[in-house]
Amino acid sequence: MTTVWRIGFCENPALPSSAILATLGFGSTLGHGRWHAIGAHQVVYAASTRALCQLEKRVHCNGANPKNQALMQLELPDDCLLMAASNWGLPTDWQSNEAATQALGLSWLASTSSLGLWVPSFVEPSELNLLINPAHPDYRRILIKIERHPFRFDPRLF
Structure with a gap:
């Protein structure tokens, strides 16, 4: 299994994975992101490590320590297709474009051609984030484990 990490809103960690999965892409409908524009499609951002997950969340908090957040471990099925941004024509100037x-x-x-797309992190370009497509048929097969709820950032980060 491929495991990725996400910190996100989770009011009730006792909900089944399917109920939590149904809400994960909602944030992408509220504003533009590095890899999506508002309105077209939902997308779920996840990180390849817990540490990168924290950095990615932190840079988007605008100085606030968010409430009702959970550290989620997402396990993707072994047989699901994951692609790389380099296969989709990632431009060399991607950080400024x-x-x-x-x-x-x-x-x-x-395209819904794969469940996930590995993309470089803007925060740390040598690390990878995974974009996950909620419209892909394999999305419902993702298993979620709530590792920490509520998730609390180390206050020294703020």
């Missing part, structure tokens, strides 16, 4: 990364992400999402 948000329009290009959004176009790449939207093209991948619309």
Whole structure:
């Protein structure tokens, strides 16, 4: 299994995985991201490690320590297809060309060709995040384990 990590809103960690999965892409409908534009498709962002997950969440908190958050371990089935952004024409200037990364992400999402797309982290480009497509048929097969609820950041990070 491929395991990735996400910190996100989770009011009730006792809910079944399917109920939590149904809500994970909601945040992508509220604003643009590096790899998506608002309105077109839902997308779930996850990180390859717990530490990267914390960094990614932290840079999007605008100085606030968010409430009702959980550290989630997402286990993707062994037989699901995961692709790399380099296979989708990742431009060399991706860090300064948000329009290009959004176009790449939207093209991948619309294709539903794979459950996930590995993309470089803007926070730490040598690390990887995984975009997960809730519209892909394998999405419902993801298993979620709530590792920490509530998740609390180390206060020294704020």
